[in-house]
Amino acid sequence: xxxxxxxxxxxxxxxxxxxxxxxxxxxxxxxxxxxxxxxxxxxxxxxxxxxxxxxxxxxxxxxxxxxxxxxxxxxxxxxxxxxxxxxxxxxxxxxxxxxxxxxxxxxxxxxxxxxxxxxxxxxxxxxxxxxxxxxxxxxxxxxxxxxxxxxxxxxxxxxxxxxxxxxxxxxxxxxxxxxxxxxxxxxxxxxxxxxxxxxxxxxxxxxxxxxxxxxxxxxxxxxxxxxxxxxxxxxxxxxxxxxxxxxxxxxxxxxxxxxxxxxxxxxxxxxxxxxxxxxxxxxxxxxxxxxxxxx
Numbered sequence: 072x073x074x075x076x077x078x079x080x081x082x083x084x085x086x087x088x089x090x091x092x093x094x095x096x097x098x099x100x101x102x103x104x105x106x107x108x109x110x111x112x113x114x115x116x117x118x119x120x121x122x123x124x125x126x127x128x129x130x131x132x133x134x135x136x137x138x139x140x141x142x143x144x145x146x147x148x149x150x151x152x153x154x155x156x157x158x159x160x161x162x163x164x165x166x167x168x169x170x171x172x173x174x175x176x177x178x179x180x181x182x183x184x185x186x187x188x189x190x191x192x193x194x195x196x197x198x199x200x201x202x203x204x205x206x207x208x209x210x211x212x213x214x215x216x217x218x219x220x221x222x223x224x225x226x227x228x229x230x231x232x233x234x235x236x237x238x239x240x241x242x243x244x245x246x247x248x249x250x251x252x253x254x255x256x257x258x259x260x261x262x263x264x265x266x267x268x269x270x271x272x273x274x275x276x277x278x279x280x281x282x283x284x285x286x287x288x289x290x291x292x293x294x295x296x297x298x299x300x301x302x303x304x305x306x307x308x309x310x311x312x313x314x315x316x317x318x319x320x321x322x323x324x325x326x327x328x329x330x331x332x333x334x335x336x337x338x339x340x341x342x343x344x345x346x347x348x349x350x351x352x353x354x355x356x357x358x359x360x361x362x363x364x365x366x
Contacts, residue, residue: 090357091116094287097277099123099296101268103349107290110350114357119286121277123299126156126239127266132164138234138260139169142176148231149180151211152199153238155187157262161236162195164262184211184238185328185347205327206347212246219253229254239265239295265295271303278304281320282312288360289317292325292349294332301336314338323356325349 091114100107101122111118129135141147142165152158165172181199183189185206192199202210218227233255235242242259250257268274278300280286291297304313317338324330324340326347333340342359344352 090114090361091288092361093117094360095119095285096288096290096356097121097281097286098290098292099274099277099300100290100292100349101125103292107292107349107353110353111290114353116288116357119277119280121273122268123274123296123303124265124293125268126263128160128263129261132261134258134260135161135164135262136168138258139165139172141232141234141258142172142179143169145175145178146232147175147179147234149182149233150176151233151235152181152183152188152192153208153211153236154184155191157236157238158183158188158191160262161260162191182211182214184208207328207331208243208246212249215250215253215255231255232258234258234260237261239263265299267299267303274300274303275307278307278309278313281316282309284316284319286320288356289320289322290352290356291322291329291333292352294329294335297322297329297333297336297338321360323352323359325352 091111094116096111096116097119098104098107098111099122100120101124104120104122108118108120111120138147152161162173165176177197181192181197183192183199183201186201189199189201200214202214204210215228215233228250231254233250235246235257237259241261242257247257247259281289301310301313304310314337321341322333322338323342323344324333325344327343330340330343342356344355
């Protein structure tokens with residue numbers, strides 16, 4: 072896997088300016104689909120943006136109500152925020168349901184998986200601790216493990232109540248098991264789930280074109296996109312054909328968390344953007360694929 076950062080060679084830099092040079096690029100982006108299309112086209116690519124997911128908010132959320140009560144009662148010691156979307160949604164829901172909980176949240180130690188939830192919290196006036204790169208759930212576990220190592224005699228997590236604001240899928244069991252083994256009480260806090268788009272026709276058409284060999288590159292901004300691509304391909308009885316097609320089509324990932332999900336499905340990642348931003352993903356992928364063709 073090639074990690075692209077600001078230390079590109081002179082040859083790579085020239086390749087970035089050359090762009091995709093007419094290559095056909097598929098991006099299953101949803102929320103920022105128009106921006107993604109524009110970014111690809113500015114780099115000289117032929118863009119196909121086929122949304123692979125949508126955020127489905129949980130309207131009846133008894134867990135969220137319980138979390139708000141626990142906050143006001145001083146019964147939450149740590150809050151772990153996994154995504155910017157989930158963090159923003161959490162603050163909005165607390166404001167609607169229980170404004171006292173928003174104030175009580177200031178007394179909670181907040182741990183964030185990446186820079187997006189950190190930005191949301193800072194904008195709202197909260198402080199938080201950012202775990203180390205590459206900002207996956209494993210680094211969240213590492214943060215809490217470090218607390219244990221600092222003073223193992225006092226067992227700092229024993230009896231602590233840790234709420235985890237989930238990011239569209241359930242909290243990894245390995246993380247939950249680790250925290251529970253340290254004596255903590257873990258409360259997963261689901262805020263939304265990932266669903267397929269209401270209109271799946273563009274996604275189905277994109278899968279057919281992938282299988283037919285019509286794309287030169289796949290750009291992913293979320294590991295869930297890959298899961299939904301495979302899930303829809305399975306429904307279309309094209310899962311094996313899609314796997315074979317992706318042996319030829321390189322996959323570019325926006326960052327470590329996305330890469331981990333892709334690998335869990337048995338695929339390899341040709342390019343991982345660093346830093347993990349959509350604009351950087353597109354420009355880095357353009358430089359990489361152009362340099363590959365020119366080599």
